[in-house]
Amino acid sequence: MPDPDRPDGLDIERPEALVRYLRAAKRIAADERLEIRVLAGGVSNRTVWVRRAGGEAWVLKQALAKLRVQADWFSDPARIHREAEGLRWLERLAPAGTITPLVFEDPAAHLLAMAAVPKPHENWKTMLLAGRVENAHVDAFAGLLATVQRRAHERERDVRAAFGDRSFFESLRLEPYYTYAAQQVPEAADFLHALIEATRKRTYTLVHGDYSPKNVLVRGPNLVLLDHEVIHFGDGAFDLGFALTHFLSKAHHLPAHRGAFVRAAGRFWTNYRNAVEGLPFAGTIEPAAVRHTLGCLLARVAGRSPLEYLAADERDRQRRAVVNLMRNKPPDIATLAQRFAADL
Ligand SMILES: Nc1ncnc2c1ncn2[C@@H]1O[C@H](COP(=O)(O)OP(=O)(O)O)[C@@H](O)[C@H]1O
Ligand SMILES: [Mg+2]
Numbered sequence: 001m002p003d004p005d006r007p008d009g010l011d012i013e014r015p016e017a018l019v020r021y022l023r024a025a026k027r028i029a030a031d032e033r034l035e036i037r038v039l040a041g042g043v044s045n046r047t048v049w050v051r052r053a054g055g056e057a058w059v060l061k062q063a064l065a066k067l068r069v070q071a072d073w074f075s076d077p078a079r080i081h082r083e084a085e086g087l088r089w090l091e092r093l094a095p096a097g098t099i100t101p102l103v104f105e106d107p108a109a110h111l112l113a114m115a116a117v118p119k120p121h122e123n124w125k126t127m128l129l130a131g132r133v134e135n136a137h138v139d140a141f142a143g144l145l146a147t148v149q150r151r152a153h154e155r156e157r158d159v160r161a162a163f164g165d166r167s168f169f170e171s172l173r174l175e176p177y178y179t180y181a182a183q184q185v186p187e188a189a190d191f192l193h194a195l196i197e198a199t200r201k202r203t204y205t206l207v208h209g210d211y212s213p214k215n216v217l218v219r220g221p222n223l224v225l226l227d228h229e230v231i232h233f234g235d236g237a238f239d240l241g242f243a244l245t246h247f248l249s250k251a252h253h254l255p256a257h258r259g260a261f262v263r264a265a266g267r268f269w270t271n272y273r274n275a276v277e278g279l280p281f282a283g284t285i286e287p288a289a290v291r292h293t294l295g296c297l298l299a300r301v302a303g304r305s306p307l308e309y310l311a312a313d314e315r316d317r318q319r320r321a322v323v324n325l326m327r328n329k330p331p332d333i334a335t336l337a338q339r340f341a342a343d344l
Contacts, residue, residue, distance in 0.1 A: 010062070010109050010111075011046070011062075012046050012048050012060050012062045012111060013038050013046045013048060015034075015036045018034075018036065018048060018050070018060070019034060019036075021109070022034070022050075025106065027104065027113070028052060029053070032052060032053045033053055034050050034051065034052060034053070035050070035051040036048060036049070036050055036051075037049045039059065041123070041214070042061075042068075042227075043067050043068045043069055043305070044063065044064055044067045044068070044075065044172075044229065045061050045062060045063050045064055045080075045229075046060075046061070046062040046064065047059055047060070047061050047062075048060045048062075049116055050113075050116075051116075057115070057116035057118070058103055058113045058114065058115065058116055059100070059113070059114055059115075059116045059117075060111055060112070060113045061080065061083070061111060061112055061113075061114070062077075062080070062109065062110055062111040063075075063077035063078075063079055063080040063083075063110045063111070063229065064077060065077050069304060069305055071176075071304045073176060073304055073305075075168065075171055075172055076167075076168075076171075077110035078107070078110065079168045079172075079229045079230075080105070080107070080110045080111060080112055080229065081105065081107050082163075082165075082168060082228070082229055082230075082231060083112060083227075083228045083229040083231070084102055084105040084112045085162060085163070085231075086163075086228030086229070086231040087099065087100065087101070087102040087112070087114060087228060088102055089159070089162060089163075089206075090148065090225070090228060090231075092151075093147070093148045093151040093152055093155075093159075093206065094144055094147060094148050094225065095143065095144055095147050097222055097224070098144055098222070098223055098224055098225050099224070099225060100114040100115045100116070100117060100224060100226070101114060101115045102114050103115060117217045117219060117224050118219070120219070121217040121218060121219040121224070122217065122218050123213075123214065123216070123217060123218075124137060124141075124213040124214075124216040124217070124218050124223070125212070125213040125214040125216075125246075127218060128213050128246075128250055128261075129250065129253075129254070129309060131254060131256065131257045131260070133257065133260045133261060133264050135264075135267065136221055137218060137223060138264045138267050138268050138271070139267070139271050140221075140222070140223045141213075141216065141223060141243065141268060142267075142268045142269075142270075142271035142272040142275065143271065143272075143275055144223060144225060145208075145211060145239055145240070145243070145272060146271075146272050146275030146276045147275070148206055148208070149205045149206065149236050149276060149279070150275070150276060150279060152205045152206035152233075153204070153205050153279055153280075153281075156205075159205075159206055159233055160203075160233045162233075163206060163231060163232045163233040164232075164233050165232065166200075166232045166233075166234055168209075168229060168230050168232070169207070169209055169230050169232045169234060172209070172229075172230050173209060173230060173238070174196055174199065174200075176299075176303055176304035176305060177295070177296065177299035177300075177303045177304070177305070178192045178193075178195060178196050178295055178299060178303075179192070179196065180299075180302075180303050180304050181295075181298050181299045181302045181303045184302040184303075185298060185302050185319060185323065187323050187326075188298055188302075188322070188323055188326055191291075191294070191295070191326045192295060192298075195291050195292070195295050198235075198288070198291070199234070199235045199238065199292075202234065202235035202237070202288065203233055203234050203235065204234075204235070204236065204280070204281045205233070205234075205236040205281065206231065206232075206233060206236070207230075207231065207232055207233070207234045207235060207236055207238050207239055208225070208228065208230070208231055208239050209228075209229075209230025209231055209232060209238065209239070209242075210227050210228070210229070210230050210242070211225075211239040211242050211243045212242065212243065212246055213246050214246075215227040235288060235292075236281065236285060237285050237288035237289040237291075237292050238292050240269070240272065240285070240289035240292065240293070241289050241290075241291070241292020241293040241294075241295060241296045242292065242296050243268065244265050244268065244269065244289070244293045244296075244333065244337075245293055245296035245297050245300055247261050247262075247264045247265040247268065247337075248261065248262070248265055248293070248297060248337060248340055248341075249297065249300060249307055249310065249318065251265070251337075251340075251341055252310070252314060252317070252318055252340075252341075252344055253309055253310055253314060258341055262337050262338065262341045265333070265337045266333070266334050266337055269289070269333040269334070273286070286332055286333060289333060290329065290330060290331075290332065290333060290336055291329075293333070293336060294322055294325055294326055294329075294336070297318060297322045297340070298318075298319060298322045298323075298326075300318075301314075301315040301316075301318045301319050301322075302315070302319055317344055318344075320343075321340055321343040321344055322340075324343060325339060325340060325343070
């Protein structure tokens with residue numbers, strides 16, 4: 001039985017334990033009453049929404065050692081510190097209003113508190129799965145990524161020093177996505193191992209590592225980006241492939257909206273490319289983005305963290321389509337999107 005008074009035994013999803021903790025840590029007044037709601041959706045953290053007596057709202061996030069997925073998957077909860085560092089930096093690097101300010105960090109309890117995104121807001125993944133694809137959101141998503149990469153490049157020395165450690169990217173992305181998928185799909189093993197090696201060598205900008213619609217809240221016309229625990233200095237093409245995989249997997253899953261999602265993928269890429277034009281890596285990023293898109297499209301049906309909305313027959317079909325594309329690699333993102341949709 002965990003002891004709620006010891007930080008390492010604290011479970012923030014238990015409201016009485018959370019209140020006791022916040023009082024003991026003097027984050028709230030001794031007699032302050034809180035409104036508390038456990039948030040669903042995350043797999044690697046506990047997330048709890050808290051409203052203080054004065055109306056200020058926080059989201060507390062506590063890293064789990066064992067992730068909530070079917071396969072056994074562990075990760076050092078010290079990664080919450082990386083996320084706090086990500087929040088501090090991204091507030092300066094990302095477009096105004098797209099990052100939630102950090103309120104405090106408690107490394108011993110593996111938790112942080114950030115400003116809650118005010119309501120009303122919607123999760124972008126939920127909107128997309130309902131077929132609500134809007135150009136303004138796609139454009140903002142591309143612009144956000146390009147802005148972070150541009151500014152990170154401008155401050156390369158400092159950003160590299162702050163985010164040079166890539167152990168969480170190795171344990172939360174390269175191993176469970178690419179290495180595990182290579183074991184499951186022998187036809188793709190050579191492609192994936194070459195991709196892993198190339199990714200380790202390409203380090204030129206800040207990589208979010210979880211650049212997914214699931215981690216975006218839409219508030220009116222604006223996007224807010226969440227979930228920065230895999231952030232590192234590395235291969236920026238990973239974020240492109242990771243994001244494009246979400247558009248293309250939804251193109252697969254929602255035949256009635258297939259055209260809209262294929263167009264969204266192309267639009268995301270074009271907007272991004274125009275916004276990074278002139279940067280030293282802009283000329284070479286597309287082939288790497290093609291490879292990461294193929295790698296992630298496969299990883300999300302054959303890795304440790306498959307997309308939950310794809311049924312078994314859809315996973316099989318996506319796997320076949322991607323293996324074909326790996327054999328005969330598309331030269332660019334537009335061709336990849338077209339051929340993937342046509343192959344399904
Ligand atoms: N600052 C915030 N304001 C409002 N909701 C949030 C905030 N942070 C997280 N959430 C909600 O909690 C969910 C899980 O948070 P996230 O940071 O993505 O954790 P995980 O790493 O477990 O995926 C998000 O999808 C979102 O719905
Ligand atoms: Mg998340």
